[in-house]
Amino acid sequence: MSHEAVHPVPLQRKYFTPGVLILCAIALNGIVFLLGRFFFGIGSVTNLNNQFPWGIWIGVDVAAGVALAAGGFTTAALGHVMHREEYHAIVRPALLTAMLGYTFVAMGVFVDIGRWYFIWHPLIMWNGSSALFEVGICVMIYLTVLYIEFLPVITERFIGKVKLPGGLSFLNKPIDKLLRILDNWLSKAMFIFIIAGVVLSTLHQSSLGTLMVIAGPKMHPLWQTPILPLLFLLSAISVGFPMVIFESLIASRSLGLKPEMHILSKLGSMIAPLLGVYLAFKLGDMFIRETFVYLKEFTTASVMFSIELLFGVVIPLRMFLSPKVLKSPPLLFTASALVVFGVFLNRINNFVVAYTPPYVVKSYFPSFGEISVTVGFVAMLVLLYRFVVLNFPVISLPSDQPAIRTKYTIRGGKQ
Amino acid sequence: MSGKSRRDFLKTSAVIGAGVAGFSKSVKAAPKNVLSEDRMGVLVDTTVCVGCRNCEWACKTAHDLPAGELTSYEKRDILKTKRRPDVHALTVVNEFSHGKNSSLPIDVKVQCMHCDHPACVSACIVGAFSKQENGAVIWDTDKCIGCRYCMAACPFQVPAFEYEKALNPNIMKCDFCFNRTKEGKLPACVSICPFEALTYGIRTDLVKIARERIKRNPERYVDHILGEYEVGGTSWMYLSSKDFAELDFPKLKSNPAPGVSESIQHGIFAYFVPPVSLYALLGGIMWITKHRKEISEEETL
Numbered sequence: 001m002s003h004e005a006v007h008p009v010p011l012q013r014k015y016f017t018p019g020v021l022i023l024c025a026i027a028l029n030g031i032v033f034l035l036g037r038f039f040f041g042i043g044s045v046t047n048l049n050n051q052f053p054w055g056i057w058i059g060v061d062v063a064a065g066v067a068l069a070a071g072g073f074t075t076a077a078l079g080h081v082m083h084r085e086e087y088h089a090i091v092r093p094a095l096l097t098a099m100l101g102y103t104f105v106a107m108g109v110f111v112d113i114g115r116w117y118f119i120w121h122p123l124i125m126w127n128g129s130s131a132l133f134e135v136g137i138c139v140m141i142y143l144t145v146l147y148i149e150f151l152p153v154i155t156e157r158f159i160g161k162v163k164l165p166g167g168l169s170f171l172n173k174p175i176d177k178l179l180r181i182l183d184n185w186l187s188k189a190m191f192i193f194i195i196a197g198v199v200l201s202t203l204h205q206s207s208l209g210t211l212m213v214i215a216g217p218k219m220h221p222l223w224q225t226p227i228l229p230l231l232f233l234l235s236a237i238s239v240g241f242p243m244v245i246f247e248s249l250i251a252s253r254s255l256g257l258k259p260e261m262h263i264l265s266k267l268g269s270m271i272a273p274l275l276g277v278y279l280a281f282k283l284g285d286m287f288i289r290e291t292f293v294y295l296k297e298f299t300t301a302s303v304m305f306s307i308e309l310l311f312g313v314v315i316p317l318r319m320f321l322s323p324k325v326l327k328s329p330p331l332l333f334t335a336s337a338l339v340v341f342g343v344f345l346n347r348i349n350n351f352v353v354a355y356t357p358p359y360v361v362k363s364y365f366p367s368f369g370e371i372s373v374t375v376g377f378v379a380m381l382v383l384l385y386r387f388v389v390l391n392f393p394v395i396s397l398p399s400d401q402p403a404i405r406t407k408y409t410i411r412g413g414k415q
Numbered sequence: 416m417s418g419k420s421r422r423d424f425l426k427t428s429a430v431i432g433a434g435v436a437g438f439s440k441s442v443k444a445a446p447k448n449v450l451s452e453d454r455m456g457v458l459v460d461t462t463v464c465v466g467c468r469n470c471e472w473a474c475k476t477a478h479d480l481p482a483g484e485l486t487s488y489e490k491r492d493i494l495k496t497k498r499r500p501d502v503h504a505l506t507v508v509n510e511f512s513h514g515k516n517s518s519l520p521i522d523v524k525v526q527c528m529h530c531d532h533p534a535c536v537s538a539c540i541v542g543a544f545s546k547q548e549n550g551a552v553i554w555d556t557d558k559c560i561g562c563r564y565c566m567a568a569c570p571f572q573v574p575a576f577e578y579e580k581a582l583n584p585n586i587m588k589c590d591f592c593f594n595r596t597k598e599g600k601l602p603a604c605v606s607i608c609p610f611e612a613l614t615y616g617i618r619t620d621l622v623k624i625a626r627e628r629i630k631r632n633p634e635r636y637v638d639h640i641l642g643e644y645e646v647g648g649t650s651w652m653y654l655s656s657k658d659f660a661e662l663d664f665p666k667l668k669s670n671p672a673p674g675v676s677e678s679i680q681h682g683i684f685a686y687f688v689p690p691v692s693l694y695a696l697l698g699g700i701m702w703i704t705k706h707r708k709e710i711s712e713e714e715t716l
Contacts, residue, residue, distance in 0.1 A: 043578025050501055050575045053566035081697050083704035114561020114576065114584040121560050127542035128684070129677045132564045136540055195697045199690055206683065214538050214568045214676040217665065226675050229683070357572050358665040359499050 008092055008393035010157070011255055015390060019254070023379040030376015033369040037111055045369035051357045052364035054112075059351035060374050061108025064344045065101055066139070066208055067236050071247070072098020072146065073201035074240025080194045089396040090263055092153065093251065094244045096394050099146040100384055104377045106143060109136075111373065131210035138204030145197045149190070155183040157392050205236040212350055220354040221291050222305045227281065228350075234281055235343050238274035241267045242316070242339035249333045251385075251395070265326045268335070272320040275339065279313050304345070304353050312342010450531055454550035455596070456618035456650040457605060458625055459524055461662070462635055464612040466494055466508050466522030470604035474506045474526075477592060477603035497663065500526055501575045502587045506604060511662050521655070523662050524604070524613070527552060527573045527589035528642060529650035530672065537673030538568035543586075550618060550650040551591035559586055570646055570665060570672045591650070618650060625654055647671030 037045040048055050075094040079087045110116050122136045159179050162172045209232030212219055225231070245264050252259045286292055295302050319325045319335035326332060352364070366374075389395050468488040475482035480503060494510040506526035513521055529552045536544040536552065543558035544565060554574075561584055566574045577584035592602035600606070605615040614621060625640045641659045642652035645667045653659070660666055683689055 039581055041577075041579045041581040041584065046578075048563075048578060050499065050566065051572065053563035053576060077697070081701045081704070083701070083708050085708075109562075112562070114563070114580075115559065116561075118560040121541045121558060125541035125543075125558050127539055129537045129673065129680055130540050130542075130564070131676060131680055132538065132540040132562065134680065134684070191698075191701060195694055195701065198697055199694045202693065203683065203690055207680070210676055210679050210683075211564075212567070213679065214534055214673055216534075216570055216672060217667070218567075218570070218572075226679065229679055355567070359497075359572050359663070361499070 008089075008153075008396045010391050010393055011389055011395060013255060013390055015386065020383065020386065023383050026379040027376050027383060030373045030379065033372045034111060034376070036369065037373070038116075042112075042114060045367065045373070047364055047367040047370065049362065049364075051360050051362070052355065054351060054355070055364060056348070056352060056366045056370055056374055057108055057112040059348045060344075061377060062105050062112070063208060063347040063351050065105040065108060066205065067232070067239055067343050067347055068243050068340060069098040069101030069105070070201070070205065070236040070240040071244040072101075072240075073198050074237060075244055076149075076194055077198050080191070081198060087263060087267065089260060090244055090248060090267070092394045092396075093248060093389075095146070095149055096153075096385060096388055097243070097247055099143075099150050100381050100388075102139065102143045102146055104381050105139060107377060108374075109139075131207050131214070134207040135204050135211065138200050138207065142197060142200040142204065145193050145200065148186075148193050149197060152183065152186050152190070153392050153394060155179045155186070159183060201236075202233060206230065206233040208232050209350075212354070215355065218355060218357050219350075220294070220301045220356055221289070222286075222294050222301055223350050223354040225285050225289060227285055231278070231281060231285070234274075234278040235346060238271065238278045239339055239343040241271050241274070242336035245332060245336040246340050249329060249336075251389070254386075255389070255395070257395070257397070259329050261327070261329060261332075264332060268320055268326045268332055271336075271339070272317055275313055275317045275320065279309075279317060282309065282313070301353060304349050308342055308345045308349055311338055312345055313339075316342070450546070451548040451550075452619070454531075454548065454618050454650065455591075455615065456529075456550055456621050456652060457602065458614040458616070458621040459651065459653045460612050460614070460628070461521055461523050461653060461655045463610050464508070464522040464524060465610060466491070466510050466520065467609065468493075468508050469607045469609060470506055470524060470613070471504055471508060473603040473607035474589070475504060477595060478505060478590075480504070494520075494522075498525075499575075500573060500588065502577050502585070505587060505589045509663065511657070514657065521657060521662065523653075523655075526604075526651070527591070528571050529589075529591055530646055531649065532647040532671030532673060534568040534570060534646075534672035535565035535574060537677055538564045540564060547593065549591075549593075549596060551593045551596070552650075553590045553593050554586050554588065556583075556585060561586075568672070570667055572665075618648075618652075621652060625652060628654060644669040647674075 033045050042048060046055055046057070071094040075087060075091050078084050079091040110119055113119060122133055123140070127133045159176060162176045162179070163169075164171055164175075206229035209228035209230070212224070213226065213228055216224070245267060248264060249259055251257070295306065316335045316338040319331065319338070324331065325335055469485065472482050472485050472488050474480075491510075494508070497509050498504075498507040500507055506524060508522050508524050511521045511523065513519055529546075529550055531546070533544065533546055533552045535554075536542075536546055539559075540562055541558045541560055543555045544552060545555070546552050561576070563574075563576055563586075565586060566572075566576060574586050574588045576586055592600070592604075595602060601615055605613045614624065616624070622640065622643055625643075629636045629638055629640075635656060636654055637656065637658060639659065640652050640654060641664060642649035647670065653664075655662060
């Protein structure tokens, strides 16, 4: 087996930089408002009311969060299901982002629901006809699967390096042995979890689209369509690789590494067809339901829809078709960022902008507290990401010497 | 491979396709609601209602909400603003001008419609809502997690949430006085109404009564019983002298509110066949690509 350049290592960097300190401040600000929510109720922090029961905590933290964590299952499908090993260097960072992303999706749900201490209820109280139940269960299981998929990184980090302090040192050997057994078992069973992760992702990515179908006429016709689940799935699939490129380029800039253009360009070349399929369905849906008539009006809905489609799909689609864009880091970054922005906006549009209830006393705009919590979560995610890549073997450094075999290869049934 | 299993396979693939596209007709939609033939309902005759708001007081009293003195409800200033049911009042009366025909206003009592195919029941993540045999749609505090999906789903925008409570916030809406009707009593609002604007009875009878009233007084009513067919029928129904759209009722079609959403949901999960098939498909691809890679590696060696 060839494993030329795949050699993930914990990066040797200082944790605290001026940027990190700013992120800490943003995270702390979010925590302050979170405390307000838990002590004084959702109404004390948010602008939500009986007309607008869902705001950006659902639209951004949950819906956009799930979509933008799609890099995890798309790269898993590419690298492990299709065995394209040249992409293995990006699978771990993508997995880490997906794992952290979904963790914060769960946190977003946790703070948004009124009775957070009953968050486990869906596990035993089932309602098969509820799209939200499906999303909830799938996300719970998928989060577990992501943690399992990440375990080999932990075992790899500690095998042969377990050094407990002083009195506990007698545990070093048993723990090491345990890790080795776990690692051995994982490398044999991992394919089960990899496939499960992809299946679970397709299920809840699409069901997330089903969520708003039940809102019926309360949702603007530009977005309300029975093929919402399909559109959500297609957009999630097409945002997976752009998100990986986007993160990879930011991470290499921030960590002072050379961008892995040889992989990212190849990854980028696959985006245009995926985006094209999404665009085709989106336009097809618009023409079949003849909703383009709403684009003639100048309203928030029509403007947001046009921005989403033009800047989030059409322009990046054209960019990804150009070989020049694929070879240039800044252009590739711009194109990827546009797709990420487009899907992000699409989720906000679906859950917040499109939602027009029949009786509106006051229109909804997120409060400072809501925005603080959402931005705070993003800051915490970045801080955790930095902590993990500095302490665990996630990011691969290109090296000439033959690398050790990664623990994360997926072996088929035998061996 | 026998013909049967091949047919099953084709059926399965069709279900996957249909389910994903959201046009599944081959799979069973919505689980059956408890829809008793004898389910009760209320007929609201807005041409009779004078807007005394006694029902608001009775409702609050019956649900242990701060109600104040009954006499304080005589003030009509509050009718100038359009209100919605909320956590302080599960029913409210709104007033509309009659227009050119009469100087008398039209008063419309608003509360949960108790749909026959309720969106909240379909949507609720933990099944905290249920349609009862007597027609009431009620909410179970022991299950609710406070996600507010019922509020996003309700076509009449009825459920309200206690945003100001940090612990155990409730979803609040009219429960058709479930605890009173269980004991054979009338719903509080029906029982207090001084002009019999509210008629409580078996829903099918109420539809007949409403038709009869329209037939006898065609100039008094518009020929439309709101709630007879809207979103698949509701337990509460309205008669009016004016188009319902002018009385702030949402324009709704006759297909049940959860309809498409449930078909999609049950299509994607038809007996877990689509997810399991996808799992098998991906497993197959994984095995083939792995196998192919091993062969090519052996060749290069």
